[in-house]
Amino acid sequence: MSLDKEMQELLVNYTIESAELLQVMEEGLMELESIEESEETINAIFRAAHTIKGGAGIFGFEHIVGFTHVVESVLDAMRDGLLKVDSELVAALLPCCDHLGILVREIAKGHTEENSDLTKQSEKIIAGLQPFLDNAEGKQTDSSQVASQSIQVQDETHRVQNIECDNSKSGNWHLFLHFNPDCLRDGMDPLSFILYLTKLGEIIELTTSTQALPSAGEMDPESNYLIFEIVFKSDAEKADIENVFDFVRAGSQIHILPLESKIEYYIDLIDSLESDDMQLGELLIKCGVITRRELEEGLQAQQAKRERQQSQHIGDILIEQQTVQKPIVSAALEKQQRVKESKAIENQSIRVDAGRLDILIDLIGELVIAGASASLRASQTGDMALQEANAAVISLVEEVRDSALQLRMVPIGSTFSRFQRVVRDVSKELGKDIKLHISGADTEIDKSVVEKIGDPLMHLVRNAMDHGIEPAQLRIERDKPAQGNLQLNAYHSSGNIVIEVSDDGRGLDRDKILAKAVERGLIQVGETLSDQEVYSLIFEPGFSTADQISNLSGRGVGMDVVKRNITELRGDIAIDSTPGKGTTLRIYLPLTLAIIDGFLVGVGESSYVIPLDRVVECVALPPNENHDYMELRGEVLPFIRLRQLFNKKATLSKRQNVIVVEHLGVKAGLVVDKLKGELQTVIKPLGKLFGHVQGVGGSTILGSGEVALIIDVPTLLRQQEFASNTH
Amino acid sequence: MSKTIMIVDDSSSIRQLVKISLKGDGYEVIEACDGKDALSKMDGKKIHLIISDVNMPNMDGITFVKEAKKLPAYKFTPIIMLTTESQQSKIQEGQAAGAKAWVVKPFQPQQMLAAVSKLILP
């Protein structure tokens, strides 16, 4: 490979990486606006900017280096606490991300030299940052004063002193016990607690401090004044030592710290812990240096501070409460950082061309089919050894299939977090105050699905903001918080991934939708429909006309397109709405598009596959059942005769079976001739020619070489419902 | 000199359990079946620790604790309340009345002994 070509590849990598880092920066900045504990986020943003600058330096893109340097200076000042993080600052930094994005894209296009237009823009944006830099410099000089003040404050509280003694090496805990002054009156004698302590371990050193004992005149003989410091050696867990003092905890100062000489040990322990991205508190609990109760107390203190508009890192609170020493917290923080970084590296480490991945998945699909074929042949030979060998191959193939599919799975988080910016911008545009909440960001979903879900989601989010959430004034009148809330949530549920878009706005107006539907001729006057049925009317093509935006409760716009997009992904969408309270749209999507677990059935001479996650149970069709429904455990189960549906003329088998399927709470039976068992199968899309065929989602090739159609249960059920409604 | 502990509970089996485990550790044990019974059996006697149930006929545990705390001889006597998991509020109520320690039922004899030895020196 020539040097030039190498550099070219490196450059491509740089631009891809920079785009990712910019995404990190943007997400970080959005986060800064919404969270209070920002240190970690600022660091992440800083690192991202720093990496972009570093890369630009390698290639000699001086204009990017220069621009990023200024941004970095601002971030540095934020990191040092010289600049207050507020929306003004974020607003100044966001355009920097955008601009950097432009600069990097220019390079990707091959324009490695800067052009004068962009230079002007760069200068303009940098000018916007200048006031912040000036501000930070001013603060730098008096920061030393601030520091000395904070030390004074700390001195006021009694700090645990180190007991200086040679014995301390053999102990491992340092206890500081100042029982509450009333403990004696309550019948609690500190001495018996200390004696009890010896049941858990050995008191290496004990100092009784009498310095709190007042003068004779002031001393209340019934109050406790003694303070004990103990070097304790014990194999017991910290929580067990803590439990000793359960009865006297209220009002007492009880601190249990690892001994100074053991700090090293804990630092090593933290370093050696196998941990995923654990939270700081959990990390400290796991290595036994703090107890759950201490953490909860710390978190409560943090919450209390938050309510007073102050923010403090949980680590600092734990140090302040004398739960754990600073070096240990620092070690844990570093560990956390390393874990995050290593994760980040893992996330970035392999780039695979999506096309290659698709080929792999395709091949595995073929492998699954070939495997099924081989196992069919094997079972026909009756050769047990061959069958066993085959079974082993099949199970490996399944594993390979699963891990290959895993390769395509990506967390939906990055798709979600892109909406932070959208929500921010759109709410400004609309003059509404709307906050986006994201949950379930870790939920994994097939990459091909993720790519296609962005547009429908964008539609739903914009709709919710525009028409769902009321203007602040109206919200206040309705006794709602002025700030509107929008929630994006994702989770797995029985073979589906569910994505929710919820708002706490006005909800759908049933009557207006009904009126509109009648006007459009979608339903007859006087038809009784359930709420669900009414709401789903907004997905009808007839509803997507512009004049409804204002007089209907919104949501009319292009919903049929959204629906179509989702249906193309073999998914479905449902609406849940409470007038005045809000609306939730739930998108149900299959976990993967490529392979399904299916249930093979025979109708006449043909075979069909029903996706297994839709199948509830199988029952025998009662003989001589001439209706299109049957009774199943006291409920009426409508069914569809596949024989009729697919126009099969072959002679009726004596025994027919009903497969009960369910989708979105609607159950129905599919009448088939033969049950042929479960199989894994690769979905081959139907050609464009058959695009209009309803009720068939694709085809597959069976082990025998025969083609089977895959039943699209949701569509069938809807047809069924439609049919029963028109009866 | 061995120390004296009073167990107040309407369940004779619990009294029995507590008595046997405490005696095994060398304590003297006085039994009472409710708050009233306890007050009459205390009678100025030196009692180092009281263990009391919450729900009892005649006089419940909380009232008993309040009454006992009024008597000079038992003003500072440590009291352990016997509560069940579902009676978290009773723990608070008991603490307010003056019983600062508690043992959650059902308990193992060792748990009771641990609580006792946190409260009185041998």
Add this chain to the structure above:
Amino acid sequence: MQTLALESELNIFNAAEQKPRLLEFLECDEELEVDLANVSEIDTAGLQLLILIKREAMKAGKKLKFVMHSQAVLNVLELTNLTGTFGDQVVLSSDEE
């Protein structure tokens, strides 16, 4: 030299009575002795009183000695690591060892 012999208990139950009594005792001479032989029960409240009068005596430039420590007192002093601080030679009462 005056000696004060303390009775069976020195604890939260009688701390309020013992405090004025002990302080009063400090007044009565320059050299004082507190006999602990009969103290069968002592707790933190009792220990605090002993610490208090020891300190008050020192402030007043008087000599105060604790003698004939009972086993209960010894146990507590040992537990709290104050045996040395009290500065007296610990004399075992007759019935011990």
